Amino acid sequence: MLEPDFDVxxxxxxxxxxxxxxxxxxYSKQNLKILVVDRNPEHxxxxxxxxxxxxxxxxxxxxxxxxxxxxxxxxxxxxxxxDVKGVMAFSPDYETAIPFDGAGYMLNRQKLPEIQNARTKKxxxxxxxxxxxxxxxxxxxxxxxxxGVDYKTKQPYKKTxxxxxxATGITSMLRNQLENSTKVERKIDRRDVESxxxxxxxxxxxxxxxxxxxPDYCIIHLDQDIAPGGYGWVFPKGDNKVNIGLGVEKSILExxxxxxxxxxxxxxxxxxxxxxxxxxRSRWSPYH
Numbered sequence: 001m002l003e004p005d006f007d008v009x010x011x012x013x014x015x016x017x018x019x020x021x022x023x024x025x026x027y028s029k030q031n032l033k034i035l036v037v038d039r040n041p042e043h044x045x046x047x048x049x050x051x052x053x054x055x056x057x058x059x060x061x062x063x064x065x066x067x068x069x070x071x072x073x074x075x076x077x078x079x080x081x082x083d084v085k086g087v088m089a090f091s092p093d094y095e096t097a098i099p100f101d102g103a104g105y106m107l108n109r110q111k112l113p114e115i116q117n118a119r120t121k122k123x124x125x126x127x128x129x130x131x132x133x134x135x136x137x138x139x140x141x142x143x144x145x146x147x148g149v150d151y152k153t154k155q156p157y158k159k160t161x162x163x164x165x166x167a168t169g170i171t172s173m174l175r176n177q178l179e180n181s182t183k184v185e186r187k188i189d190r191r192d193v194e195s196x197x198x199x200x201x202x203x204x205x206x207x208x209x210x211x212x213x214x215p216d217y218c219i220i221h222l223d224q225d226i227a228p229g230g231y232g233w234v235f236p237k238g239d240n241k242v243n244i245g246l247g248v249e250k251s252i253l254e255x256x257x258x259x260x261x262x263x264x265x266x267x268x269x270x271x272x273x274x275x276x277x278x279x280x281r282s283r284w285s286p287y288h
Contacts, residue, residue, distance in 0.1 A: 004144065004160040006035045006126075011133055011146055011174055012167035013038030014046045015056070018116040019067065020165050025123040026071045034125045035159060037146065042129045046113030048169065054109045055196050057243050058084070058218050058235055061103040075105075079115050082106040082237050085216045089231075092223040094211050104218070106237045131157050134173055136164070141180045191251060194230050197270040198245025205240060215239050226269060228256040246270055 008024055010017045013036045021036050040047045048054050068074045086101040130151035137145035145160035166174045176186050221232035229249025237243055
């Protein structure tokens with residue numbers, strides 16, 4: 001085997017991939033040659049879908065403090081957009097509310113990957129963008145690299161390393177092709193997957209209704225007719241800005257549709273959640 005191109009290749013340049021690269025760089029005292037490979041253009045880091053949204057705006061202060069302490073990369077403003085005191089979960093009839101207290105942050109998922117990439121580069125990590133990875137390179141039973149196509153040149157792409165980290169997410173082509181491990185689940189059970197949809201909205205202040213919007217708490221709506229197998233959420237991102245959306249589990253959505261005689265999908269449920277919130281309980285009016 002020839003000398004590898006890199007010490008470490010991190011496949012996937014989202015939040016997980018860049019944090020992994022930063023951690024490796026920090027603990028190796030920047031003495032390792034590290035490459036992060038991502039399918040997105042450089043100006044759209046961390047994008048997970050064609051519409052461009054990335055879920056995961058909320059995180060605990062404890063997690064951010066842990067990361068800051070361990071790899072010395074603090075998250076500040078503007079990637080941290082808003083502070084919260086915890087989560088409030090509501091029953092479908094709003095008669096029961098369960099608080100989960102604990103300081104946390106609402107993240108700006110547009111600014112965060114841009115800042116993450118810049119910080120990662122400052123730590124000596126290299127990037128290759130617009131690479132469509134299709135598989136692993138083996139030397140016998142050992143993974144020694146990645147391969148695919150360079151979108152920019154339309155040419156085959158191959159890079160080798162002493163260690164490959166797969167951070168390409170739930171639909172990973174790399175994990176699906178893993179040949180020699182019984183410890184890794186190659187394909188994810190669809191029952192463990194939530195389909196999500198969300199809006200980032202600004203609104204005009206109206207009558208207060210803390211079951212619909214609370215600037216200090218992330219709100220969870222546990223209603224299996226609105227979000228079967230999952231939940232609806234209203235996460236504050238400021239005094240007049242909100243992340244509103246829902247997650248559903250497909251097989252339970254099919255059961256719900258059959259029970260109610262409907263044919264909803266995530267998009268129609270998302271629209272229904274917004275309509276019900278505005279007409280029945282909400283006292284805020286979106287304007288953007």
